[in-house]
Amino acid sequence: MAKINNLSASAYAKPHTMSGKPVGISENPGTPPNRSKADTVNMSIGNISKAAGNETTKTSGIVTRGNGAATKGTMARGPMA
Numbered sequence: 001m002a003k004i005n006n007l008s009a010s011a012y013a014k015p016h017t018m019s020g021k022p023v024g025i026s027e028n029p030g031t032p033p034n035r036s037k038a039d040t041v042n043m044s045i046g047n048i049s050k051a052a053g054n055e056t057t058k059t060s061g062i063v064t065r066g067n068g069a070a071t072k073g074t075m076a077r078g079p080m081a
Contacts, residue, residue: 015023042051061077 061075064076067074
């Protein structure tokens, strides 16, 4: 069984980037807008979304092979690469 060492935080490496440079702490690490505010959150409930426009359902695509007896779900609509 492996021995587990519980060392103090000073025994470990300080937070750093992959190149070894120190990591800075910022107030808002994400990109603007600040998503922690209720008016900037893109919220959805069921099929109703705050940011949704009048986008139609995508019906184009390519028919995939090897679906056996499948009658539905035979179209591929995403990036095929």
